[in-house]
Amino acid sequence: MSELPVVVVGAGPIGLAAAAEVLERGLEPVVLERGSRAGASVAQWNHVRLFSQWSELVDPAAGRLLEATGWERPAAEDYPTGQEWVACYLAPLAAAFGERVRFGTEVVGVARRGRDRVVDHGRDTEPLTVHVRHADGREELITARAVIDASGTWTNPNPLGGDGLSALGERAAADRITYRVPDLGDPVVRERFAGRHVAVAGSGHSALTALVALTAVEGTRVSWILRRGSVGATFGGGEADQLPARGALGLRAKEAVDAGLVQVVSGFRTEAVARDEQGRLVLRSGDGRTVEAVDEVVVVTGFRPELSWLSELRLELDATLQAPVALAPLIDPNVHSCGTVYPHGAKELAHPEPNVYLAGMKSYGRAPTFLAMTGYEQVRSIAAALAGDHEAAGRVELVLAETGVCGGAGLFDEPAADASSGGCCGGSADPELISLSAPSTDR
Structure with a gap:
């Protein structure tokens, strides 16, 4: 399977970072994005200014790839809006990949070739099959050596109902x-x-x-x-x-x-x-x-992950957070302390299904404590693991500012x-999306 691509689902900040890390490792990425542009979800909150500075919003491998094209890095201390994040970073990054990024391409399913989730035989030796639907309705099957799902959770917001389901009358209103x-x-x-x-x-x-x-x-x-x-x-x-x-x-x-x-x-x-x-x-x-x-x-x-199109894969998800079981206790917002997100990477994000990873906000399931640089470190580790550099994959380093969560x-x-909460602690956050905005629209 060494000649097959690594399929990355989603052309947002973490998906494009994953592609950059994979490419730098000598592997071939293919990025599949349902939207018509890079950062399609970010574009839906383009009026919001992030509370993270540019120094925390550019993936290292992505930055190196862009600089080779003559890209000028934004001032490290500035706080971009969602619109600026797309225009000054995500759009140029997607352009640098050329045809490796495919827009208007929705992933509708992923499976092991010729095997549903019940079949044991051959799961370690058969490649993955990615079923996609193009904007014109055409369907395609892409064979992959690995899949990194960085599709996020933005399109699946939690409802108003207090029990996790829509309140009575919510849809009618x-x-x-x-x-x-x-x-x-x-x-x-x-x-x-x-x-x-x-x-x-x-x-x-x-x-x-x-x-x-x-x-x-x-x-x-x-x-x-x-x-x-x-x-x-x-x-x-x-x-x-x-x-x-x-x-x-x-x-x-x-x-x-x-x-x-x-x-x-x-x-x-x-x-x-x-x-x-x-x-x-x-x-x-x-x-x-x-x-x-x-x-x-x-x-x-908050938001929750969409998992239906992953139903034929053997994922091991925490029953509460719907995050990988090894990661869940490290990010659980019911017990998690300020700034104590434990360094994690490919090991914590692995599943029983070989070479399948959830990354970025999707990996956190329903936990709201995610930051973009957390995702960048995740995909750096995943790319190293896929390239066989297990020492680098295990050398995960992550230092976060106190999260207030x-x-x-x-x-x-x-x-x-x-x-009884500590002085730096606060309520649940959606850190990848939260920020101070332009005059009087702070987020």
């Missing part, structure tokens, strides 16, 4: 619910939220971003829906945060709450969504409480749990 931080710089979007009662559901930095942005819109009333028992340490580390932009976001959100610009509704697990006589929404929790006369709902409760809802339901 889809015209009033958005699962992304709104781009209030867009006049049409701003008009939708201006002067309205907006409920923001979520406790991570995406929620804080939405709160800060919406309180700057004239006449808008904001209710903050929290499943946890109290605000507690949701605002994060503040000035002690090793990512200053993230700390500043938490401080601005706290100021908005303290100033009475945001009504906090804690311990509220949405069970149903209905419409009143005026057509406005009424949110009802499992304990019978309601939030009434809501015009719009912004649901930013010390627990998930499992620890934060009770006020006492919040009170």
Whole structure:
């Protein structure tokens, strides 16, 4: 199988980094992207400014590949927007790969050639088959020596319902619910939220971003829906945060709450969504409480992996987080301490299915503690393992700024749990996407 390519699923930051690491190791990558451009998911939050600097957002191998083309590295200390990340890094990187990156190509299944997941014989010697569907409906079968799934979780947001499923009536109210931080710089979007009662559901930095942005819109009333028992340490580390932009976001959100610009509704697990006589929404929790006369709902409760097209592979995933079992205890937001993401790579990301890896945000399953540079280190290790350099694959080094993430809802339901959190700790975050944005739209 040495002549076969390494198929990378997704042309986002981690997928393109994986391709760069693989290519630098002398292997041939093929990147399959469902969207029409590099960083298609990033482009959907292009108005948001990251809280990571450029120095943390360029994969080392990708940087070397780009510099060979005459690319100029952005100023290390600057904080790019999603749009700038795509335009100044991801798009040029995809272009540097040429035809190795294929757009409009959706992966609909991966299997072992001639074997479904039940068959043992020949699994170690047969290549992988990647089933794809092109934008024009044409189907294709690609044979691969390995598959790195870096497709992320962006297209699969968590619902409003407090039990992990859509609340009753949530789908019927889809015209009033958005699962992304709104781009209030867009006049049409701003008009939708201006002067309205907006409920923001979520406790991570995406929620804080939405709160800060919406309180700057004239006449808008904001209710903050929290499943946890109290605000507690949701605002994060503040000035002690090793990512200053993230700390500043938490401080601005706290100021908005303290100033009475945001009504906090804690311990509220949405069970149903209905419409009143005026057509406005009424949110009802499992304990019978309601939030009434809501015009719009912004649901930013995290994301989850899409695993259906991997069903014929033998994956070993944690029952709780849906992350690789060896990685799950290292990233579990219910017990994970600030800045203690243990260095991990190919060993922790391996599955019983040979040469199959989930990388990037997808590897974290439902855990929200991911940072881009974590993914870069993952794919460096994976590429080394695929190239047979097991010493380099095991030499995983990762130093992260304190993440501000010390627990998930499992620890934060009770006020006492919040009170015991350390000073740098905060609520669940979506670190690859969270940031400070342009004026008054911080995320």
